[in-house]
């Protein structure tokens with residue numbers, strides 16, 4: 001996507017320096033700040049502390065993190081250690097484990113001396129495939145969007161939750177790829193952007209939609225039901241962190257409530273995700289691990305002071321008990337379709353296997 005008019009991916013690899021650069025997303029939307037990642041610990045920290053976030057970008061960063069880990073030492077012990085460290089960073093997004101398993105499958109059979117260059121090549125392949133797959137999701141999603149009735153007669157009003165856009169992937173996004181495709185094709189589209197407490201990923205969505213010139217409006221999470229009830233939403237599209245074999249979807253906490261409100265208001269609820277988000281080994285949503293994050297994400301509100309310096313304000317005392325689950329599970333029966341790089345399908349085992357018959361075995 002173009003940022004400040006320049007085609008930009010969210011992750012820049014520099015194989016010559018054997019390091020990468022990422023955007024520190026904790027500083028957005030106030031500052032676009034690139035940081036270098038040159039060690040295994042820095043890569044793990046970037047994922048755990050959510051400098052990078054969003055399932056596909058977590059996967060690509062983990063792949064490069066493994067390549068970085070093997071820069072100077074690449075025997076089996078180092079490979080095992082690096083996979084364990086990166087694999088323990090965040091539990092819900094299966095793309096992390098998918099990417100590490102794919103890297104391991106390529107690297108393990110090689111002699112240690114060949115592993116470093118192979119790791120950089122495989123990480124680059126994962127990043128490039130993510131870009132191509134998201135572009136394909138955009139094309140398939142656009143076909144669905146074109147067919148939707150527009151309640152106001154002109155503009156298509158799409159609601160999204162969290163950030164499943166350019167910033168959550170290497171490029172284009174998943175849920176936002178069809179939105180960008182629609183906007184670029186001249187289909188008038190407006191996006192309702194849910195704030196997404198407590199980490200406020202909706203602010204990231206608003207920022208990147210603004211970069212691309214897509215009309216949008218932010219709303220507090222609790223306003224979504226009212227907007228649906230009053231006919232201001234034509235469709236909801238979200239991304240996913242893991243989709244179980246039966247079509248149940250884990251995504252940012254609050255997604256389930258939006259799906260429920262869609263069902264009550266006859267609004268299609270779509271989930272957009274690439275193959276790396278599908279977990280055919282996971283029977284249903286009950287088996288998906290839900291990340292519980294530090295309660296201070298809830299107790300403190302982050303922003304900037306009047307000079308633009310990052311600042312946190314305490315809204316709850318340190319000892320106040322809070323629950324902070326980062327994700328929830330939406331049952332397949334509430335999902336109108338899953339949009340993948342191979343097309344759209346019903347959220348069911350049969351639907352997914354129809355698109356990925358090689359997973360039947």
Ligand code: MRU
Nearest residue numbers: 053054055164168174239240252
């Ligand atoms: O905790 P986050 O910000 O990593 O959660 C991100 C989401 O829930 C996204 O919706 C999901 O990863 C899909 S990203 C294309």
